[in-house]
Amino acid sequence: DQQVKQNSPSLSVQEGRISILNCDYTNSMFDYFLWYKKYPAEGPTFLISISSIKDKNEDGRFTVFLNKSAKHLSLHIVPSQPGDSAVYFCAASSALSGNTPLVFGKGTRLSVIA
Amino acid sequence: DTGVSQDPRHKITKRGQNVTFRCDPISEHNRLYWYRQTLGQGPEFLTYFQNEAQLEKSRLLSDRFSAERPKGSFSTLEIQRTEQGDSAMYLCASSFPPAGGGYEQYFGPGTRLTVT
Numbered sequence: 001d002q003q004v005k006q007n008s009p010s011l012s013v014q015e016g017r018i019s020i021l022n023c024d025y026t027n028s029m030f031d032y033f034l035w036y037k038k039y040p041a042e043g044p045t046f047l048i049s050i051s052s053i054k055d056k057n058e059d060g061r062f063t064v065f066l067n068k069s070a071k072h073l074s075l076h077i078v079p080s081q082p083g084d085s086a087v088y089f090c091a092a093s094s095a096l097s098g099n100t101p102l103v104f105g106k107g108t109r110l111s112v113i114a
Numbered sequence: 115d116t117g118v119s120q121d122p123r124h125k126i127t128k129r130g131q132n133v134t135f136r137c138d139p140i141s142e143h144n145r146l147y148w149y150r151q152t153l154g155q156g157p158e159f160l161t162y163f164q165n166e167a168q169l170e171k172s173r174l175l176s177d178r179f180s181a182e183r184p185k186g187s188f189s190t191l192e193i194q195r196t197e198q199g200d201s202a203m204y205l206c207a208s209s210f211p212p213a214g215g216g217y218e219q220y221f222g223p224g225t226r227l228t229v230t
Binding site: 004032034036041042043044045046049089091093095096100101102103104105106107 | 118120145147149154155156157158159162170172205207209211217218219220221222223224226
């Protein structure tokens with residue numbers, strides 16, 4: 001049973017436009033959410049996080065939105081750059097409740113076309 | 115800050131052999147996690163330590179797997195009697211939960227295991 005779902009395996013976006021990556025979760029105990037970026041043959045790189053007490057967190061070109069009632073979060077990248085091409089993983093935990101292991105989605109491969 | 119390091123980066127072994135991987139976390143991080151990633155999947159949690167104490171083990175962690183973190187510094191993950199299904203990327207991550215929030219985990223480059 002997948003507790004974190006990324007329903008789009010891939011996404012193509014033109015350079016300079018907005019990339020929107022989506023993630024849904026089923027476990028209502030999750031209270032901390034993260035996005036990671038992964039290049040081939042490397043470990044995941046942390047991008048941005050959000051706790052359940054917020055509905056938006058912004059860091060430079062990256063913004064994460066959380067809709068708790070819909071159990072949905074999204075990552076917006078504006079403007080998209082060719083170097084953003086990678087696999088993006090959504091992850092969740094119950095960290096605020098003391099349970100910190102992460103549960104990951106299967107990832108979305110983003111291709112930014114110049 | 116040198117980040118999380120893992121050794122070896124690649125390991126090819128024959129079925130039935132034992133293998134051991136090492137992870138060195140970021141120096142001030144007191145929590146250390148092991149995950150496993152197979153093709154087309156996200157990382158899956160295996161086990162984690164706070165200092166030297168192993169706090170949780172996933173049901174994915176069969177009795178052929180054992181992890182240690184002596185003295186709360188580096189950690190080792192051993193797989194005994196390897197099987198072809200153990201072929202995967204083994205990822206280590208570390209974190210230091212701050213009082214003000216922020217539970218990010220920082221990952222190493224991984225050890226790719228191939229069991230032939």
